Amino acid sequence: MKQKNLMEIDGYHAVIQYDPDIEMFRGEFVDLNGGADFYASDIEGLRREGEASLRVFLEMCREKGIEPRKRFSGRFNVRIPGDLHARAVRVARARGTSLNQLVAEALGHEVDGG
Known part of the structure; x- marks a missing residue:
C-alpha cells in the first residue's frame, strides 16, 4: 500500500507534511541515522531539495565513517490500555x-x- 505522505528518494523514505505557518512543504527522512529535513513550496522543488539534503547527509556519513541507515532491532515497547x-x-x-x-x-x- 503506497502512503500518500511519503516520498522515496534513492531508496530512502521521507515523511512529507504541509506547514501552514510558512506555507511550505516539509520533508523529513525517517530511515536515516540522523536528521535530514528539507523544505519547498511545490512537489518538484521538494524532490530537488530532498535529493540535495540526502546527498549532503550521505557525504557527511562517508567522511565520518558513519552508517547512514538507522538500524531497527525488531524490538519496541508498546503501551496500551x-x-x-x-x-x-x-x-x-x-x-x-x-x-x-x-x-x-x-x-x-x-x-x-x-
Whole structure:
C-alpha cells in the first residue's frame, strides 16, 4: 500500500507534511541515522531539495565513517490500555499463537494494507 505522505528518494523514505505557518512543504527522512529535513513550496522543488539534503547527509556519513541507515532491532515497547492487552492475550491464545506474533500480524496488515 503506497502512503500518500511519503516520498522515496534513492531508496530512502521521507515523511512529507504541509506547514501552514510558512506555507511550505516539509520533508523529513525517517530511515536515516540522523536528521535530514528539507523544505519547498511545490512537489518538484521538494524532490530537488530532498535529493540535495540526502546527498549532503550521505557525504557527511562517508567522511565520518558513519552508517547512514538507522538500524531497527525488531524490538519496541508498546503501551496500551490493560483491557486491550487482556483481550489481545485471549485472542492470541485462542489462535494458538503468541502475543508477539499477533501484534506482528496486525502491524503487517496495517502497514502493508493487507
